[in-house]
Amino acid sequence: MVSTFSFPTRIIFGPDAIHELPREIATFGAQHLLIVTDPGVIQAGIVDPIRQLLDDARIATTFFDGVDPNPIEANVDAGIRCYRKAGCDFIVAIGGGSPLDLAKAIRLRVSHDLPLEEYDDLRNGAEKISPEMPGMIAIPTAAGTGSEVGRSAIITVKSTGRKTVIFSPHLIPSVAICDPKLTVTLPPKLTAATGMDALTHNLEAYLATNYHPICDGIALEGIRIANENIQQAVEHGEDLEARSAMMMAAMMGAIAFQKGLGVAHSLAHPLSTVAGLHHGLANAIMLPHAMRFNLEAAAVRLKQVSRTLGIDVHELSDMDAAGKAIERVRELNTQVGIPATLGAVGVSERQIPALASQAILDGCHLTNPRPCSEQDMIALYRAAL
Numbered sequence: 001m002v003s004t005f006s007f008p009t010r011i012i013f014g015p016d017a018i019h020e021l022p023r024e025i026a027t028f029g030a031q032h033l034l035i036v037t038d039p040g041v042i043q044a045g046i047v048d049p050i051r052q053l054l055d056d057a058r059i060a061t062t063f064f065d066g067v068d069p070n071p072i073e074a075n076v077d078a079g080i081r082c083y084r085k086a087g088c089d090f091i092v093a094i095g096g097g098s099p100l101d102l103a104k105a106i107r108l109r110v111s112h113d114l115p116l117e118e119y120d121d122l123r124n125g126a127e128k129i130s131p132e133m134p135g136m137i138a139i140p141t142a143a144g145t146g147s148e149v150g151r152s153a154i155i156t157v158k159s160t161g162r163k164t165v166i167f168s169p170h171l172i173p174s175v176a177i178c179d180p181k182l183t184v185t186l187p188p189k190l191t192a193a194t195g196m197d198a199l200t201h202n203l204e205a206y207l208a209t210n211y212h213p214i215c216d217g218i219a220l221e222g223i224r225i226a227n228e229n230i231q232q233a234v235e236h237g238e239d240l241e242a243r244s245a246m247m248m249a250a251m252m253g254a255i256a257f258q259k260g261l262g263v264a265h266s267l268a269h270p271l272s273t274v275a276g277l278h279h280g281l282a283n284a285i286m287l288p289h290a291m292r293f294n295l296e297a298a299a300v301r302l303k304q305v306s307r308t309l310g311i312d313v314h315e316l317s318d319m320d321a322a323g324k325a326i327e328r329v330r331e332l333n334t335q336v337g338i339p340a341t342l343g344a345v346g347v348s349e350r351q352i353p354a355l356a357s358q359a360i361l362d363g364c365h366l367t368n369p370r371p372c373s374e375q376d377m378i379a380l381y382r383a384a385l
């Protein structure tokens with residue numbers, strides 16, 4: 001079988017990397033930027049210094065912060081109007097996964113005319129996406145989605161009410177500027193949830209069925225880094241070393257999951273759209289259950305995960321060694337303050353049919369190491385309740 005691999009993102013990484021922004025913009029010859037961000041990032045005081053940096057460099061900007069926590073199509077429409085009205089020719093996204101994904105969708109739709117649902121990855125959307133779109137610089141302020149190096153945008157589409165994955169290599173931001181100093185004000189709860197999202201990306205990518213040893217190597221190192229640093233980043237948010245490590249683990253997760261994800265993500269997506277849970281929190285709660293579901297089908301790989309998590313497995317059978325990885329993920333959840341059950345975050349039994357009927361339509365489980373039916377998903381939600 002012939003495979004295609006590409007790792008094309010230009011990444012500027014490290015404390016104070018943000019100061020490179022004007023120089024990067026100059027290389028594109030951009031005249032007027034649309035800055036896509038969200039009100040929380042502005043309130044956290046992250047945007048003002050960046051605005052100053054751009055003003056000092058005499059770069060024209062228009063700010064747009066109309067993004068829902070889980071971006072919806074109406075946010076995209078409003079962003080496009082703002083982009084056109086101001087005569088923008090370049091996009092800079094500042095924030096967590098939501099503004100970054102929204103910026104990608106705006107970038108797509110200012111240059112592509114079909115309705116958004118036509119670009120759904122499940123409808124071969126990638127074939128309809130050409131490289132002709134405005135340039136984009138992504139500046140993450142959380143370490144979780146890794147959207148800054150990702151080739152997908154997740155938007156809840158009007159016609160279906162479903163979180164829809166739009167996927168194309170052309171959606172990868174032109175440049176990612178990753179400055180861990182921008183994440184130090186992220187509160188512990190969000191640091192925990194976004195960090196567990198990063199761990200889930202690495203772990204699910206490693207177990208995903210596609211052939212991609214390059215991503216496997218990145219995923220394992222991402223698991224190791226997240227495991228060793230998430231608690232410190234949660235408990236000591238000002239620790240730049242831990243913040244840098246988590247930002248790297250998040251980026252590695254997103255690079256790795258071009259290989260594919262798994263059932264935890266398919267279960268997590270409806271928990272956001274139906275039950276309003278934070279994406280990372282939903283993944284963190286579902287991940288041990290997904291691993292248990294995959295235990296037999298992926299025992300050898302889970303054993304390797306256990307090794308990567310620092311567990312001595314050489315006296316253990318594959319199954320026992322694999323089981324240790326699940327125990328460690330549960331322990332990590334406890335250490336960073338993630339509630340153990342869906343019930344504890346307000347999800348009820350009567351929501352499960354609606355959750356499962358959406359989860360089965362989600363594409364992430366197609367690369368899960370064990371095939372998964374809607375009944376399996378109902379059982380997984382029940383087990384997590």
Ligand SMILES: [Fe+2]
Pocket residue numbers: 145197201265279283
């Ligand atoms: Fe995720």
